[in-house]
Amino acid sequence: MFRAKTFYLAQSAELPAAWVTLANRSGCRWANSCIPFIQKSFRTGPKCRERTAPSPCRDKIMGEKEPPGALVYDIGGAFGVPESHVEFLKKHFDLITMKEFHKNKEQLCEKIRSIFVFELRPVVDCELLESLPRLKVVGNSGVGVDHLDLKLISSYGVKITNTPHAVSDSTADIGMALMLASARRLVEGCCIATSPDTTHFAADWLGVEVTGATLGIIGMGSIGYKVAKRAKAFDMNILYHNRNRRKEEEEAIGAIYCKNMQDLLQQSDFVMLVVNLTPETHKLIGKRELELMKPTATLINISRGAVVDQDALAKALQKSVIRAAALDVTDPEPLPRRA
DSSP states (O other): OOOOTTEEEOOGGGOHHHHHHHHHHHHHHHHHHHHHHHHHHHHHOOSSOOSSOOOHHHHHHHHHTOOOEEEESOBSTTTSBOHHHHHHHTTTOEEEEHHHHHHTHHHHTTTEEEEEEBTTBSOOOHHHHHTOTTOOEEEESSSOOTTSOHHHHHHTTOEEEOOTTTTHHHHHHHHHHHHHHHHTTHHHHHHHHHOTTOOOOOTTOSOOOOTTOEEEEEOOSHHHHHHHHHHHHTTOEEEEEOSSOOOTTGGGGOEEEOSSHHHHHHHOSEEEEOOOOOTTTTTOBOHHHHHHSOTTOEEEEOSOGGGBOHHHHHHHHHTTSSSEEEESOOSSSSOOOOO
16 A cells, blocks of 8 residues: 555545445445336337246246345445445345355346445356346446446347436445545544644645645536535635536536546646546556646545546655645555565
């Protein structure tokens, strides 16, 4: 992990109250997305090829209209569906954990109509898809689906859903929190304040101003726009770079469009990344882009870790090419710890 004082990291696991809110919204939106597909499958049957012959197990499910099975990695624990999801999900699905599935694969394989992917688990690969002949939907509890093999899943006639707007407000809030924390050096301040060796704070230690500073937003979608609205309340100058310019009435928040990302990087005191991870945005910010930024600037990433060249960022921080980095996501995640 970076040792530079200018590095701030906020993993979702360290924000339990916010994460429960995100989880609840994601679970509800996912279930509401999956239910119509699954209900239709009971009426019409699968549109994809049959991989196994009909069985008494399926006939019982169809005849008695039992709730469809939803495969989850686990309930609770480090990677399981939060327990706050369970009551809602059980109104619509019979939740089946991977452990239960492996123990009773023959009985459960045809009951499962959906997979709920939470925290990248369970891994939806060819082996799992082959073992679920009645699968209709893979639902992801979040916006990004870059961890799913879309082509493979679709080849089995299985639909893929996500929750594109469930976490927009919360993610925008985290972006603002990271910007404020890095600007006012809150992480370092907490360490100093709680250290038994602290006798005073240095007068020049307090960080930089956010009010009146320039925020450059790369990716002005739903989340980026919400960030801009929050930044306006801090009297910030707002620049944005996007594939397409926003409508004129949407720019009433005071955001100025930068057709070239280079212009945004050169002018911004804070650069916030709010883009989807695609082949075009993979390592969007590398050595060249970091060198275009002000030496007093901070890079904030609330999109995906792979949008930033992590090695280039580490070197930029070590050489004071930029002032700080505030990251909600990294690549890899979590970062490897060093002794």
